[in-house]
Amino acid sequence: DAGVTQSPTHLIKTRGQQVTLRCSPKSGHDTVSWYQQALGQGPQFIFQYYEEEERQRGNFPDRFSGHQFPNYSSELNVNALLLGDSALYLCASSLGRGREQFFGPGTRLTVL
Amino acid sequence: AQSVTQPDIHITVSEGASLELRCNYSYGATPYLFWYVQSPGQGLQLLLKYFSGDTLVQGIKGFEAEFKRSQSSFNLRKPSVHWSDAAEYFCAVGANFGNEKLTFGTGTRLTIIP
Numbered sequence: 001d002a003g004v005t006q007s008p009t010h011l012i013k014t015r016g017q018q019v020t021l022r023c024s025p026k027s028g029h030d031t032v033s034w035y036q037q038a039l040g041q042g043p044q045f046i047f048q049y050y051e052e053e054e055r056q057r058g059n060f061p062d063r064f065s066g067h068q069f070p071n072y073s074s075e076l077n078v079n080a081l082l083l084g085d086s087a088l089y090l091c092a093s094s095l096g097r098g099r100e101q102f103f104g105p106g107t108r109l110t111v112l
Numbered sequence: 113a114q115s116v117t118q119p120d121i122h123i124t125v126s127e128g129a130s131l132e133l134r135c136n137y138s139y140g141a142t143p144y145l146f147w148y149v150q151s152p153g154q155g156l157q158l159l160l161k162y163f164s165g166d167t168l169v170q171g172i173k174g175f176e177a178e179f180k181r182s183q184s185s186f187n188l189r190k191p192s193v194h195w196s197d198a199a200e201y202f203c204a205v206g207a208n209f210g211n212e213k214l215t216f217g218t219g220t221r222l223t224i225i226p
Contacts, residue, residue: 004155033213042116042202042216043156056213090155092214101214103148103156 002027004093004104012110013081021076021107025093031055032074033101034066035090043090049074050096078109086111114139114205118217125193126225133188133220135203144206145186146214147177151199159201162186173197198224 005024013019025032031050035043045058049068068074072093078085088108092101115138125131137143144163148156160171167179177188186203200221204214 035214040218042204042218043214045213045215048213058213092156100158100161102158105155108153 004091004102006089006091006104006107008107009105010108010110012112014112015081015083017081017111018077018079019081019109021078021089021091021109023074023076023091023093023104025072025074025091026102029093029095029102030072031094031096032068032072033092033094034074034076035092036060037088037090037106039087046076081111083111085109114143114207114215116203116205116215116217118201118203118220120220121218122221122223124223124225127195128192131188131190131193131197131222133201133203133222135186135188135217136184137186137203137205138184139205139207143186145177145179146204146206147171147175147186147188148202148204148216149173149199150202150219156202159188193222193224195224195226198222 007022033048034046037043046060047057048055052068063079065077088106090106091104094101117136146161147159159175160169162169162179170176175190200219202219203217206214
């Protein structure tokens with residue numbers, strides 16, 4: 001049973017570019033949450049998707065957007081990249097309003 | 113708004129010694145509390161969780177945590193640490209049903225010395 005998978009593992013972009021990160025939830029899960037973890041910090045909640053809709057959003061600008069597909073996989077898009085967007089981006093999946101989020105290994109984004 | 117404080121940025125413990133990592137939370141209702149562990153370059157692994165009931169919860173790898181409502185704390189303990197326990201530990205609080213956003217502390221880095 002595959003856990004949460006994310007791609008790519010690492011990514012290097014330059015300021016102003018756009019990036020798309022991908023996440024496949026754990027088998028049987030239908031809810032995907034995205035977190036940003038800056039170096040030396042705890043993860044910060046970006047948003048959560050359920051039934052292909054954004055259900056909850058953290059304190060992130062509109063440059064951060066997402067999508068959930070019918071197969072429950074999800075994408076995180078970041079436009080107009082800033083140096084401060086460099087971080088580990090973590091995807092977590094869960095089942096409906098279940099009580100446990102399972103995390104993927106993350107995508108390390110470096111913005112130069 | 114919910115928040116988590118982990119007052120210890122870095123803790124060093126000898127192998128075989130006991131461990132306690134501190135976590136204080138702020139949340140207006142009954143909290144859902146979690147401890148996660150993160151090895152370098154890895155994602156987060158859930159160690160244990162508290163939703164309700166018995167205030168002493170057991171987790172994986174021999175860890176346990178105690179919920180103390182009066183102190184707004186959820187400290188993580190282990191009676192005897194192993195070198196493989198060296199990692200970053202995060203305490204988190206969840207909102208409704210535990211499936212809404214998780215708010216994490218800044219983490220405690222654990223170093224194990226022989």
